[in-house]
Amino acid sequence: MTTPPDPVSTGTPRRTSRWVVRGVFWAVALAVLLYAFGGKIFTSDATSPTAPPVPSATKQAPAAAPQPARPHASASSRPGKTSVSSLAMPRSAPIRLRIPKIRVDAPFTGLKIGPTGALDPPPADDTNLVGWQSSGISPGQRGTAIVAGHLDTKTSPAVFARLSELSPGDSFEVDRDDGTTAVFLIDSVENFHKDDFPDKRVYEDTPDALVRLITCAGAYNRTARDYTENLVVFAHLDTVG
Template structure:
């Protein structure tokens, strides 16, 4: 998986590539799930969802009553997605000398990474968490990310002992050529979260052709 950074000091665009893994049952091949159009922003809000920052600027309106007050900064240590049975520790990710985002070790299937030079989950702004969809041995931590639905819950446990709870606003898939960097990584006026993994079709020559991105905003803390 590789994340290419453009422009600003922190992330603006990602292109994620790793080797393919297919579940084989006889002659049947199954690839990671792709989010349906009904889970995109264009399909309208789901339970607890709202527009992303760039759309709120164009069409201002009241924020959902469930939007929680952002927390002070604190390092995230664990992420859970109950609907997908995901429970993963988080490692820090930085930028490499060529401007790309470090990725979690590919040999650890159950490990996601947080971009440490961006906002921490629960604080004001857009926090970024990336994870592999698969590795050479099979599905990895974000294999089922495309199965997330609007209204699903994401929990991030932080070093300060607090848990930040996010509600999914949308799940979208993009090709590498049409990746909406500002929509995904743009600044937010509340606490938001993005989960990113490979997706968008697969080529044996170049790997995955795009990314699946889950958008969420902070709705509760405890």
């Protein structure tokens, strides 16, 4: 990805989003968290800086059989949907993300692990596309699913340009390939400096069905050609439709 001109909203250089997120790490035999440092979550072009180290997403354990889940105190009822305190869904690829509050209605693309052990990014020229690691946890499945989107492109704001406007209690929906819809309730929206990213918290090993929406944030560093922070939306599965 190359560095684009200055963005309209911040006065900092517009560029393809450098929302370098770090890959999901899971339990092996549900006991040991695997950490593999020195990789990058996204494969970059020659102009991109080195991202913070992340666990290798290729070391994820396969999906486990459904197990009883811990209850969530924040679950809510929604007309026409199955309301539960905590639940998980069978694995199914996500096909569309809808976040009404910030007018996101975007298709998913699967992201693969590149030769360096990093997650390849979605196409840089598509302003309305989100990606998920297709070899990892799917949204709604037990575990932590990672959904990433660009903040901006060379020409305009991108799909996650307004992600920071979300608040705890807001919700978003993921349509899945099996015909179901997973509704997620947001627990928190937080910024982290890329040099102090909380890997364990973001890529949590959990029996619950969680999602993290991730994009770039903070100031744009012209020298490094990268944003200084990541914005992470923490959410849990609330209802199933």
